[in-house]
Amino acid sequence: MRVVHVVTLVSDNGAYGGPTSVATGQLEECAARGHEVALVSLWQGRSRAPAHIGSVPLRTRPAWAMLPGRFTGVIHPLLVKDMWHSMGRADVVHIHAGRDLVSLTALVVAVLRRKTFFTQTHGMVEPRRRAVVKLFDRLYVPLLRRARGCLVLTERERQAVAEVIGPDGPPLLTLPNGVRSAYAGAAQHPRSAREVLFLGRLHPRKRPEAFVEMAALVHRRLPDTRFTLHGADEGSLPSVLRLIASRGLEEVVGYAGALGHTEAVRAQARAAVYVLPSISESFSMTAIQALSVGTPVVCTDGCAIAGELARRGAAVVTDGSPRAMADAVCELLTDEEKRSAMVKAGHQAVEEAFSIQAVTDRLEEIYRDI
Structure with missing residues (x-):
């Protein structure tokens, strides 16, 4: 199986935290089981981006801040090309989706490519009342509803995501995070x-x-x-x-x-x-x-x-x-x-x-x- 994950940011200081470590951990284990895997992301660091994270091939572009916000407004125009190419070969696409430009772009590309895709929101998609969030959600939420399934961590997250995407959303599937025991x-x-x-x-x-x-x-x-x-x-x-x-x-x-x-x-x-x-x-x-x-x-x-x-x-x-x-x-x-x-x-x-x-x-x- 060819599996492509998209996460907003990979960095040399772990700035994006949990979603990045979850994505790389899942892909490393998938690779160990014989699947063909790739991770598409932005890169932020003092050196050039690595070609691999462990056994996971990394396709990345430098993070450009296009809008305010530490992660919400970062993007690179050529990341769209990387997404288009990577998703085209994929059997399944897995988007670690927050409310940010990278996630929005990945959802758009997956829909245009007519790919089967799943989303995983990591507690980042909760009800918000700010006007700018409501405006963003007018584009974002309909795309979330096109997913084959949305992966949630806990019952608390299930309730939050259900409130955001409404009754017409995809199945909410529980998937905990996992680590390799050291x-x-x-x-x-x-x-x-x-x-x-x-x-x-x-x-x-x-x-x-x-x-x-x-x-x-x-x-x-x-x-x-x-x-x-x-x-x-x-x-x-x-x-x-x-x-x-x-x-x-x-x-x-x-x-x-x-x-x-x-x-x-x-x-x-x-x-x-x-x-x-x-x-x-x-x-x-x-x-x-x-x-x-x-x-x-x-x-x-x-x-x-x-x-x-x-x-x-x-x-x-x-x-x-x-x-x-x-x-x-x-x-x-x-x-x-x-x-x-x-x-x-x-x-x-x-x-x-x-x-x-x-x-x-x-x-x-x-x-x-x-």
Whole structure:
């Protein structure tokens, strides 16, 4: 089977986050099963775009900002040519579709090419009342309705997408995100006994300031603990740095910039605890990736998979307050029995529910049901 995926942006610092890692993970597993695969995307980075991501051929053009917005307005005119050529040979097209120009263009090309296509919205398509979004949706939503199916992560996303596309939309098919377990290999990376990690965009929704407040509380109880934030700045970095300075934590909490996917996984494998303070997460690939490398996770009840992780004993779920997160981190750093049990449960959760192998089994079923 010839499978083509389209995602808005691939970058050297993982700026587009989950959708890109999901697309490449799905395609790598499809390639391992003998399918012919390709990824079409824009590229943003300090160097030239790679020809492949792992085993996945990459067709890409430099990202040009044509309209306001970090991702919504980027495009390159020649990307249309790449889409047209790649989709023409495809048996199935899979568009990781947000409300942006690349997704809109991919939908148009797929319809004009009369291709069977699926969309996957990654929590990016929710009801919005802004006039500019309503105007965009007049073009975008009718194209979404032409999909063979729309892949959603959770029941929460199913309800949001259903409200946007209405009763005339395609079937909404549940497909979780998946990762390749790296638990066995994680032991090869020296793990810090006292490093707590934040990994995500520095954006108000991710609440990096809450991470710093949590760090201040943990530091009072466990002074040898260190805290690192990684991620592209999307507006919160100045306030994070001011907060670090005002709390006198310059020697304790550090911002170390954004990381590409491989470096991000290594950072998680080295950390003692991964903290996800976000108040609203449609899934959280970073949490699943942390579990896959044997790093305990502290998250909030705003994460859509928090209930599943809590039920399995695979993460500590908190109300998101700095004190609750600090209590959870301190317990994991000092209670080796609890930590070991959670690591084991996290590995089991990945194997049973969130493995890329299980996800691709389901994806192949969806592709073949055309």
